[in-house]
Amino acid sequence: MGWHGKILRVDLSKGTCKAEDLNQEWARNYLGQRGLATKYLCEETDPKVDPLSPDNKLIFATGPLTGSMASTGGRYSVITKGPLTNCIACSNSGGYWGAELKFAGWDMVILEGKSKKPVYLFISDDEATLMPADDLWGKSVWETEPTIKARLQDPQIRVTSIGRAGENGVLYAGIINDLHRAAGRSGVGAVMGSKNLKAIAVRGTKGDKPHDPKAFMEATVAGKKVLAENAVTGQGLPTYGTQVLMNVINEIGAMPTRNWREVQFDGAAAISGEAMHEPRKSDGKANLVTNQACFGCTIACGRISKIDEEHFTVKTKPEYWHASGGVEYEAAWALGSDTGIDDLEALTYANYLCNEDGFDPISFGATVAAAMELYEMGAITDKDTGGIELKFGSVEALTTLTELTAKGEGFGKEIGLGSKRLCEKYGHPDLSMTVKGQEFPAYDARGIQGMGLTYATSNRGACHLRSYTVASEVMGIPEKTDPLVTDGKAGLVMAFQDATAVVDSSGLCVFVTFAWSMEDIAPQIQAACEGDWSVENLLLTGERIWNLERKYNLSAGMTAKDDTLPKRLLKEAAKTGPAKGKVNDLGKMLPEYYELRGWTTEGVPTNETLDRLAL
Amino acid sequence: MKITLKLFALLGRYLPKDATGNEAVLDLAEGTTAGEALHHVGVPGDLAHLVLVNGVYLAPSERSGKVLTEGDALAAWPPVAGG
Numbered sequence: 001m002g003w004h005g006k007i008l009r010v011d012l013s014k015g016t017c018k019a020e021d022l023n024q025e026w027a028r029n030y031l032g033q034r035g036l037a038t039k040y041l042c043e044e045t046d047p048k049v050d051p052l053s054p055d056n057k058l059i060f061a062t063g064p065l066t067g068s069m070a071s072t073g074g075r076y077s078v079i080t081k082g083p084l085t086n087c088i089a090c091s092n093s094g095g096y097w098g099a100e101l102k103f104a105g106w107d108m109v110i111l112e113g114k115s116k117k118p119v120y121l122f123i124s125d126d127e128a129t130l131m132p133a134d135d136l137w138g139k140s141v142w143e144t145e146p147t148i149k150a151r152l153q154d155p156q157i158r159v160t161s162i163g164r165a166g167e168n169g170v171l172y173a174g175i176i177n178d179l180h181r182a183a184g185r186s187g188v189g190a191v192m193g194s195k196n197l198k199a200i201a202v203r204g205t206k207g208d209k210p211h212d213p214k215a216f217m218e219a220t221v222a223g224k225k226v227l228a229e230n231a232v233t234g235q236g237l238p239t240y241g242t243q244v245l246m247n248v249i250n251e252i253g254a255m256p257t258r259n260w261r262e263v264q265f266d267g268a269a270a271i272s273g274e275a276m277h278e279p280r281k282s283d284g285k286a287n288l289v290t291n292q293a294c295f296g297c298t299i300a301c302g303r304i305s306k307i308d309e310e311h312f313t314v315k316t317k318p319e320y321w322h323a324s325g326g327v328e329y330e331a332a333w334a335l336g337s338d339t340g341i342d343d344l345e346a347l348t349y350a351n352y353l354c355n356e357d358g359f360d361p362i363s364f365g366a367t368v369a370a371a372m373e374l375y376e377m378g379a380i381t382d383k384d385t386g387g388i389e390l391k392f393g394s395v396e397a398l399t400t401l402t403e404l405t406a407k408g409e410g411f412g413k414e415i416g417l418g419s420k421r422l423c424e425k426y427g428h429p430d431l432s433m434t435v436k437g438q439e440f441p442a443y444d445a446r447g448i449q450g451m452g453l454t455y456a457t458s459n460r461g462a463c464h465l466r467s468y469t470v471a472s473e474v475m476g477i478p479e480k481t482d483p484l485v486t487d488g489k490a491g492l493v494m495a496f497q498d499a500t501a502v503v504d505s506s507g508l509c510v511f512v513t514f515a516w517s518m519e520d521i522a523p524q525i526q527a528a529c530e531g532d533w534s535v536e537n538l539l540l541t542g543e544r545i546w547n548l549e550r551k552y553n554l555s556a557g558m559t560a561k562d563d564t565l566p567k568r569l570l571k572e573a574a575k576t577g578p579a580k581g582k583v584n585d586l587g588k589m590l591p592e593y594y595e596l597r598g599w600t601t602e603g604v605p606t607n608e609t610l611d612r613l614a615l
Numbered sequence: 616m617k618i619t620l621k622l623f624a625l626l627g628r629y630l631p632k633d634a635t636g637n638e639a640v641l642d643l644a645e646g647t648t649a650g651e652a653l654h655h656v657g658v659p660g661d662l663a664h665l666v667l668v669n670g671v672y673l674a675p676s677e678r679s680g681k682v683l684t685e686g687d688a689l690a691a692w693p694p695v696a697g698g
Contacts, residue, residue: 230694231664231693231694232694232695232696235625235693235694236624236625236693236694236695236696237695237696237697239624239625240624240695241697242697242698243697244623244624244692244695244696244697245695245696245697245698247621247623247637247690247692248623248665248692248695251621251667251670251688251690252667252670252671252672253670269636269637273624274623274624274627274636274637328697329697329698330698464698465698468698470698471696474665474672475665475694475695475696476664476665477696480672480674482672483672510698511696511698514696577670578669578670578671
C-alpha cells in the first residue's frame with residue numbers, strides 16, 4: 001500500500017486529535033512526505049500567514065517508503081511556513097522517529113492552532129493524546145526525550161522534540177529526534193515552539209505492508225546490492241562520512257572561509273574527516289568513535305564522536321563526556337572554517353549543544369561568522385556582545401555564543417535571529433551570506449558555479465539539499481562537469497531539483513542518489529504503491545512539487561528579485577585557488593533557468609506550465 | 616623536481632613514511648606525469664577516483680599526459696561524496 005491512507009489532525013487550540021482519510025488523489029500527484037505535505041499546506045493555509053502565528057500549520061510527513069525495507073527508508077519531513085525566510089520550510093530528518101510514526105499507522109500529522117499551555121503529543125498506534133508538558137518546558141532535547149520515555153514506561157517510544165532554542169524563538173531552531181537527528185533548517189523548531197508543542201512521542205506496532213510484497217522485496221534487495229557495491233555508498237560514506245569533503249572542497253578552492261571573505265581555509269585538515277580518525281595527542285583516542293545508521297539504512301554515514309575529556313570546553317562538564325552525534329561536513333564548516341576555528345574538539349562541543357537544544361549549526365555558525373566580521377570592522381562592539389571578543393578564530397567566542405544562544409541569553413538572543421537580521425541591524429546587510437534570509441551551506445559559488453544558481457533558486461532559501469550539483473561538478477556523479485563554467489548548469493540544476501523533490505517525497509535519503517539513478521528508485525516505489533510510478537511520472541511529479549513550492553513562495557510575497565546572491569559572491573572575486581579572479585556568474589544562468597522551467601522572465605510559472613503539471 | 620603529494624581518505628595508506636598529515640613532498644624526475652607519480656607511490660589507478668593538480672580536476676584519460684612541474688600539488692581521493 002505504501003500509504004496507510006490515514007492522517008492525524010491535531011487542533012492545539014481546542015486540544016483535539018482526529019483521524020482523517022488521506023487524500024488519495026493528492027497522494028497520486030505528490031507521492032508523499034515533502035510533496036504531499038506541501039500540497040496540504042498550500043490548500044489549508046494562507047501563504048501570507050505569519051509563520052509564528054496560530055494560523056500557520058506544522059506538518060510531520062512520511063513517504064511511502066518510510067518504515068519499509070527499502071534502504072534508507074526511514075525519513076520524515078517537517079513542512080510549514082518558515083520564520084527565517086518567510087518562504088516554505090521543509091526540513092528532512094533520519095533516525096527512527098519517521099519509521100515509528102508509520103508503524104503506528106499514520107502517513108502524516110497536521111498540527112494547527114496553538115495550545116494555551118505547553119503540551120506534548122503521544123501517539124500509540126491509533127490512539128493520540130495531548131499530554132501536559134509544563135515541567136518539560138525549559139528542558140533540552142536531551143532531557144526531554146528520556147523523561148518522556150521514562151514517564152510512559154516504554155524505552156521503545158521514539159521522540160521528536162524541541163529544545164530551548166525552539167521555545168526561545170531562535171529563528172533557525174530545529175526539531176530533533178533520537179537525540180541527534182535533526183529536521184534542522186529554516187526554523188521549523190521555532191514554529192513548533194510558537195504552538196507550545198514540546199514533543200511528539202510515538203509508539204507503533206502495526207508495521208508496513210507494500211502494495212506488491214514480492215516485487216518490493218526483489219526491488220529493495222536489488223537496490224541494496226547497488227549501494228553495497230558502489231564505492232561511495234559502500235565504503236567512502238561509512239568510513240569517513242560527509243566530512244571527507246572538507247579537504248576536497250578546500251583543495252578545489254570552494255571552501256567558504258571567515259564569512260566568505262576567502263575560499264580556502266588553512267585549518268581545514270585539522271577539522272576534516274581524516275582528522276576525526278586520528279588519535280589525539282592529548283589522550284591517544286580518536287574523536288570518531290564509530291559510524292551509525294538511521295532506520296533501514298545500509299550506508300551508515302552518521303558520525304558518533306566523543307570529546308576529549310581534558311578539553312577546556314568539557315573539562316568540568318562530565319555530562320558531555322559521552323559519545324553522541326559528531327560533526328558532519330556542514331556543521332564542521334559553519335562552526336569551523338566560516339569562523340576561522342580549527343579546533344575539532346571545540347566544534348564537536350558546539351555541535352553537541354546544537355543537538356542538545358535544537359538549533360541549526362549551519363545558520364548558527366554562519367551568523368557567528370557574520371558577527372565576527374562586523375566586530376572586526378567595528379560595527380559591533382564589546383558593549384553589544386557583553387564583553388565577548390568576537391574575533392575570527394576565537395574558540396572561546398564560539399563556544400560562549402553557542403551556550404548563550406541555546407539559553408536565549410545575552411548576545412545569543414541576537415545571534416538566534418540569524419545573520420540577515422543581525423547584519424541589517426548593524427548597518428551592513430551585504431555581509432549577510434544568505435539567500436531569502438537563510439544562511440549558505442559549505443560550498444563557495446565562485447568555485448562551484450552551479451551552486452550559485454542552486455542557492456538563488458532554492459525554494460527554502462540558501463540550501464545544498466535542493467540541488468546538489470556538487471555531485472556532478474566536483475565528484476563526477478552521475479557525470480563530471482566543470483565547476484568553473486556556467487554552460488549547461490541551468491539544466492543541471494533543474495534536473496537535480498526535480499529528482500531531489502522525488503527522493504524527498506518518497507521516504508528515502510538523498511544520499512542514495514550517489515549510487516542509485518531514478519531507474520533504481522522507481523521499481524521500489526512502484527512495488528510499494530498503487531498507481532503509475534514510472535521514471536517519467538516520478539520526474540514529472542518532482543517538477544510538479546518544485547512548481548507548487550514556487551507558487552507558494554510567490555503567493556507569500558517573494559519575487560524574482562529574491563532569486564539572487566549576496567554582493568560578495570557577485571562582485572568580489574575569489575582570491576586563491578582554481579577560481580581565483582572569478583565571481584559567480586548568476587546572471588548568465590538565471591534567465592536560461594527560468595526559460596527551461598517554463599517560467600516568465602519574472603520567474604512566474606506560465607499558465608502553460610501550470611496546465612502541463614496539473615497545477 | 617619537487618611536488619607535494621596529497622592522498623586522502625582510504626588512499627592515505629599509500630603516503631610515504633615521511634608524510635605529515637595527508638601530505639608528503641616527492642622528489643621526482645623532470646617530465647614525470649600525474650599518473651606516473653601516483654603509480655610511483657603505489658596508488659592503484661582504479662582507486663584514484665578524484666585527482667586534482669593544483670585544485671583542478673584531471674580526468675582519468677588526462678593523467679598519463681599531464682606532466683607535473685616544480686611546486687605542483689597533486690591530490691587524490693578514492694570515490695567519495697558527502698553533503
